[in-house]
Amino acid sequence: MISVEDLQHAINTTASTHAKAHQDTLALPLLSAIGHVLAQDIKAGFDIPRQNLSAMDGFALGAESDLASGSQFVVIGESCAGKPYHGAIGVGQAVRIFTGAVVPDGCDNVVMQENTDWDEIKNSIDKSTTYTITLAKGSYTGNNIRHQGEEVTTGECVLTVGKRLNPADISLLANLGVADVVVYRPLVVGILATGDELVAVGESLPSFANIYNSNTPTLKALLKDLPIIIKDYGIIPDDFSKTCHAIEQAVHECDVVVSSAGVSVGDYDFLTHAIDKLGKITHYKVAMKPGKPFVFGELYDNADSPKTVLYFGLPGNPLSCVVGCLQFIIPALWRLSGVRADDLPKRLTLSATLSHDIKKRAGRKEFMRGIYHQDEFGKFAVQAVGVQDSHRIKQLSLANCLIVANKDSEGYLAGDEITIEPFGWGFY
Incomplete structure (x- = not known):
């Protein structure tokens, strides 16, 4: 055999x-394509990020400014996600900015608000006019900026033929505005x-x-x-x-x-x-x-x-x-x-310690129904569930894994390490 x-x-x-x-092949709406297999390469239609974005809540500082601790900046506007600041930014000037907002032209770094005196002054200033902030900690060029195209560039092949589409792929494609994908029938x-x-x-x-x-x-x-x-x-x-x-x-x-x-x-x-x-x-x-x-x-x-x-x-x-x-x-x-x-999806295999002896005859690889658990130290232990006759149905419902006994083995002792294959329905 x-x-x-x-x-x-x-x-x-x-x-x-x-x-x-x-x-x-056939074309499917994006959400219907989960689990299907991609039949065409997908290339990005634009950069991700599409523009320089702030990675922090804080202040976008004018290029070529003094970025040392104690430097002061006049805040002349605000840039929010979806509502960028369009004015010119000069040396010694800054724009209040929030995570995900576009970094204005003329700014080359973002200082997080915790590294300024913002908490001290925020309740005493008129945010509808200009005000001054002081750096409590120095910054540097490029600090806290997600640069345009640093993750994906226009024309880049982001997913290739044969990819099994998972939730992370759906997220990527949605970020690229892909509404339909071509998959294998x-x-x-x-x-x-x-x-x-x-x-x-x-x-x-x-x-x-x-x-x-x-x-x-x-x-x-x-x-x-x-x-x-x-x-x-x-x-x-x-x-x-x-x-x-x-x-x-x-x-x-x-x-x-x-x-x-x-x-x-x-x-x-x-x-x-x-x-x-x-x-x-x-x-x-x-x-x-x-x-x-x-x-x-x-x-x-x-x-x-x-x-x-x-x-x-x-x-x-x-x-x-x-x-x-x-x-x-x-x-x-x-x-x-x-x-x-x-x-290709793979069967999960783990090594577990047997809690009892197992008898078998050499000559066939055996798959036994088992229950495994993980202790507080991360170690796995397993025990067989009842009589292992192949017609017994109840034990299969009770089990959470298959115990894999090697073909040439004539049995195992309590304390031996053995391979188990957890059932996929035990995970989420």
């Missing part, structure tokens, strides 16, 4: 190659569940032999923050021809197909046979627990314009479904979406 790491590499390499086939991901025993959430269970289809809602929840469109193909019965028909429809309409259940070796597991008929399986079974019967392959659509669709087959057990999605599907979808290599 292929190792987790080798399968991740194979899938990610394939996804990066297939990303070249997903180059369609969201991938269409088809999700289907298989099994005669499954019933859609919201319907009544016909008998004790039936269970609710929890995997499709789970996958939708796991994938909700990706720039994709999900098409739900519902529940497919354990029938070969119906399975083939559902997959053919999904391949025709989607860029990626994800299924749950039906990929093992039971008499009613038809998915692998359907994939063999409609495409090819490139990898089957991975050395991990849970989730060993994981399928990765390609499906082909020859109906209109030929295309290749990536296929991910997840086991039916809920934890196997979650682990397979986190380890293989989400990283692949980001690559397929066109995100450049240096901006």
